[in-house]
Amino acid sequence: MDGGRGSGGTPRRSSCSENDVHAAIPRLEEELRFVLENCSNDIDVESLVDLRSLSAPSSMSMGDESGCSPGDETGGGGDFNADSSPSLATAAEEAEGAGSTSSRSSYRFTRNIRVVDLLPPDAVEDLRGIVERMFAAGQGWECARAYGAARQEAVELCLTRLGVGRLEIGDVERLEWDVLEANIRRWIRAARVCVRVVFASERRLCQLVFDGHPDDAPFTEAVKSAALQLFDFAEAVSTSCRSPEKLFKMLDLHDAMADLLPDIADVFQCCPSSEPIYTQAADILPKLTEAIREIISEFETAVLLDPPKTPVPGGNLHPLTRYVMNYLGLISDYEPALVELIATSPSARSQFSDNDPAAAAAAQIAVPKPENQTPLAAHLTWIIAALHHNLENKANLYKDDALSHLFFMNNLHYIVRKVQSSPELSAMISDEYLRRMKRIYRQLGRGYQRAAWARILHCLRDEGMHVGGKLSSGVSMSTVRDRFRAFNAAFEEVHRTQAMWVVPDAYLREELRISISEMLVPAYRGFLGRYRQHVENGRHPGTYIKYSVDDLELALSDLFEGSPSSANNRRRFR
Structure with missing residues (x-):
């Protein structure tokens, strides 16, 4: 029997050597974890969230284009040398040479990617030695698992420091909107840091430590949990319930x-x-794109079908009008992104089924379709047309025709003014459509004047003022007195009522007052000139002639202020 061999024919020296190596594996794993857990640089991720250098548009890709292998570098710093500060903020701000290729890095750095030293160079060298021995012993899987588990804790700690918690779709649905909005804002900043610094630096470290071993499992094990947690939130938001207020954060x-x-x-x-x-x-x-399209479509339907409830006091602007126009103004701010996302123009046939309650209302809406109009511009025009249609229904809530006209005029004027005051909106809403709306609100202004002042002007007519209805006959004193009394009563009622009405736009308010004055004051001046002598020659003339022309003009300045106080303060009786 050969004393130099074991029973299996294997040399005893070799068997002992293998046993020694396998026995050393737990100690190597422990050393690996010790170095990773105790030698890591403390990374100040919080200071990075607002760096503009991480928010710049991508311009180049990151790949092994420098012609250098990972083994050419002993530190994980990329553009940053081994002596650089471990602070990510410091490293990112010092990277003035962004876009150039590091002479020692396998990355091609851009203005976005920022790789920093997660471990000092001597620790990286120690890890390389441990990895080589474990792989040589056939323990590559155990090595990758131990490395991934140790680095996973560090990556997840970065996520926690950046304020990103684990939120599932149900959690997102239950959040109040202001809380969710803050979470989205925080997520966007954190995602830039995670992708462009934390994950990129982890990949670089893994390349250095596992140089010569192309398996990327250690890197995946290190970042997978944090990456999935990060992207799960964005996915949960993209599939959450649609509501108009979410549109702009969805776009962000x-x-x-x-x-x-x-x-x-x-x-x-x-x-x-x-x-x-x-x-x-x-x-x-694509999920976010679909959510954005659905929100806009549902917003259109909501505007069209917002139910008429209680008329707005004084014919003032309806809250829906303010909300919709401010909303459209915000949409126009996102025009560059939305032009790419909104691919089809709106149509009643495509948006609503035949039995949909919105279908009949939508069928009544006609909007111009200029050449070269983008689908986004078509949607914004359609929303304004839907608002116009809805406001017309809300105007019918008023029992007073004059107030109905005033309300509708106020709201259409506001729509036109909001469009014209926004360069982005005015570029998308056609001039033809704006001219049409201007014609309508001016017609409404004339309709208001007829409904509100026709009865008062009727008191100032000459018909019926003479005895027997003949101009050659004398003036009927009783008729003159009755006419002045009727005028006073009618004017005081209109004055008292319409001082409480509202025209919120100062220019439109003054324009309307001037128009009323040009219609009423000359008629009153002429009537007063023709008939005041018949009253002043009789008893108690002040009972019948309460207003001078100046009083009348002053009283008209009280209209549309929404307050009764000025009516008593300014009016003077003779």
């Missing part, structure tokens, strides 16, 4: 994801095990 989220996606691809897509992370992130964009 869409813009942020579209801006980040090339960097997400650079970090994750080139690695087979981490590519599903990129796929999940890429799938969020």
Whole structure:
């Protein structure tokens, strides 16, 4: 029997060596975890959230284009050398050479990607040695698992410091809107830091530590949990219930994801095990696009069908009018993004089924379709037309025709003024449509004057003032007195009532007062000149002639203020 061999024919020296190596594996794993947990640089992620350098549009891709292998570098710093500060904020702000290729890095740095040293160079060297020994012993999987578990804690700590918690779709649905809005705002800032600094730096560290071992499992194990938690929130928001107030944060989220996606691809897509992370992130964009389109469509329907309830006091602006026009102004601020997202123009046939209650109302809406009008501009025009239609129904709530006209005029004038005051909106709403709305609100102004003042002007007519109805006959004193009494009563009633009515636009208010004055004052002056002598020659003339022409003009300045106080203070009786 050969004393130099074991029973299996294997040399005893080799067997002992293998046993020694396997026995050392737990100690190597412990050393690996110790270095990762105790030698990591303290990264100040909170100071990065508002850096403009992380919010710049992507311009270049990150890939192994420098011609240098990961083994050419001993630190994980990319553009930053081994002696640089561990603070991410400091590193990012010092990266003035963005866009250039580091002479030692496998990354091609852009204005977006910022890689920093997560471990000092000597710790990286120690880890390389541990990794080499574990892989040589056939313990590559255990090595990757131990490395991933240790780095996962550090990555998740960064997420916690950035204020990103784990929220599922149900959690998102239950959040109050102001809380969700704050979370989205915080998420956008955190996502830029995570993708462009934290995840990119983790990938670079993994390349350095596992140099020569192309398996990317350690990197995936390190960042997968945090990355999925990060993107799960954006996905939950994209599938949450649609409501108009969510549109603009949805757009912010869409813009942020579209801006980040090339960097997400650079970090994750080139690695087979981490590519599903990129796929999940890429799938969020079409979901956000669909959500944005649905919100706009549902907003159109809501504007069209907002039920008429109680008339607004004094014919003032309806809250719906203010809300819709302010909403459209905000939409126009997002025109560059929305022009790309809104691909089809609105139509009653495509939006509503035949039995939909909105279908009949939508069928009554006709809007001009200028050449080269974008689908977004068509949607905004349609929303204004739907608002116009709804306001017409709300105007019918008023029992007083004059107040109905005033209300409708106020609201249409406000719509036109809001469009004209916004360069973005006025560029999308056709001049033809605005001219049509101007014609309508001017017609409404004339309709208001007829309804409100015809009865008063009727008191100032000459018909019936003479005895027997003949001009050659003398003036009937009783008729003259009756006419002055009727005029006073009618004017005081209109004055008292319409001082409480409201025309919120100062220019329109003054224009309307002037128009009334030009119609009423000459008629009253002429009537007073023709008949005052017949009253003043009789008893108690002040009982019949209460107003001078100046008094009348002064009283008209009280109209449409929405307050009764000025009526008693300004009116003077003779």
